[in-house]
Amino acid sequence: MNVTYGQLFILIFVGKKGKCSPKEISISLGLDPGHLNRTISKLEEHGLLLQKKNEQDRRAKILSLTDKGRQVFEMSHDLFYQWDEIVLEALSDAERLELLRLLKKTASHR
Template sequence: MTDKLEVTERLFDLYHCVHRLVNTTMAEEGVSLARSKFLFYLSSLGPCRCADIASALGFSPRTVTEAIDGLERDGMVVREPDPEDRRAKIISITDRGRVALDAALEPRHRTIEALFSALDECERTELFRLLGRLRDKASEIDENRHSLAA
């Protein structure tokens, strides 16, 4: 019988290993996993303010501002005045940012394909189901924790 703590440690270990592997393969193409999240968001939803990005991705405003600063320096995003709020800026992905994102997504997909080739379709389906159950339980625990604190 496998202890719950052992399973949790194995899950954390897998997460960190996959994160490192995917990040490394993407960074070799010029865009880290973290930077790709910002570019993907801007590519999918279009121009928006830093506060919108922070809220959508669950990052602190400072983290978003620092990331956008770096992406702007590299020519992957551009800041323009917000016509509705002169204190704010609208962030947009540039053509260079789109090219970099597309280039980084290919090794990401290749790495994920290689990783999941260890499982057959039935095993992937079962893993997906089990991870969903754990995610649902984690959400329930989190909601209960928040309602008790309120």
């Protein structure tokens, strides 16, 4: 896919949101704003991400995926789904639900 692991997290975040600001990404993923801006620029250079001015706040930017970025997002989603199926095949449906519940609990407790 020609994207780094860190870039992929950003593409996935934007893909799930549809549109978002760099500040939302920085807060949600715990990324340094300077590093995030450099990464956004690289994703934009590679034609994966679009940056537009926010109409409500001209100083802020709104990010969205390009068609190419959407393809990478969908491909990564499929790969993660396949990986989950392989890794979780030993668990029953009830055990999978319990694992998901526990992961959500730990993720929300920060």
